[in-house]
Amino acid sequence: MTTSDSHSPRADASRNRKQLLDAATRVFASAESEPSLREIAREAGVGIATLYRHFPTREDLVAAVYSDQVERLTDGAHQLLAELPPAEALRRWMDLFGDWVATKEGMLGTLLAMIEAGEIAHAQTHTDLITTIDDIAGAGHATGELRSDVTAEDIAASLIGIFTVAPLPEHRARADRLLDVLMHGLRPKP
The missing domain is CATH 1.10.357.10 (Tetracycline Repressor, domain 2)
Known part of the structure; x- marks a missing residue:
């Protein structure tokens, strides 16, 4: 049984990272003060653990x-x-x-x-x-x-x-x- 590229762990990780970056961009743009990382994860439709897997610190996310x-x-x-x-x-x-x-x-x-x-x-x-x-x-x-x-x-x-x-x-x-x-x-x- 083969796994298609769209469902491979690498493709999922890449998609999650992009979702997180896009969501963080939207949340940062609309926030009056620095939003929580949970808020960004929720906006991206992923769990907080997924956010931390891609961006271990707030600084990592901001830099990205x-x-x-x-x-x-x-x-x-x-x-x-x-x-x-x-x-x-x-x-x-x-x-x-x-x-x-x-x-x-x-x-x-x-x-x-x-x-x-x-x-x-x-x-x-x-x-x-x-x-x-x-x-x-x-x-x-x-x-x-x-x-x-x-x-x-x-x-x-x-x-x-x-x-x-x-x-x-x-x-x-x-x-x-x-x-x-x-x-x-x-x-x-x-």
Whole structure:
């Protein structure tokens, strides 16, 4: 009797890990304070022992969610650029960035402690995100869709400002308006 790949222990473990990461991302994004690991396991539809098997500590889970989100941001930028004109790709990427910022709110205490302890390379994340913004902006400069005098650092600072005054998810409409204003300012004058 053979076991299909979809029911193999390795496939189950991989599926459980993904479910846990997705659930943790949702719970962290909607939490006003750091949620319990039990709450995350419940949201994922797995037992607490399964969570601990994949992520023995809260820090392990936070690091995995953080890394997963940064990867989604960088990969997402390249996917958007492959499918859309650069200005539209940048605007859609800004939404992904806002979701990433929102996810960090529910894990902020742990995340800050980990950055302080050197367990998460915040400087590398900053570099990765600036490079990603620069890739999209550079494509927009090349097509003439985006101004060339605005740097990736300027765009990143603007995004942080917007999501500070209009945090997601409760202020999505305001954040969308502000992002549209930012995009208008990033376009060259006719």
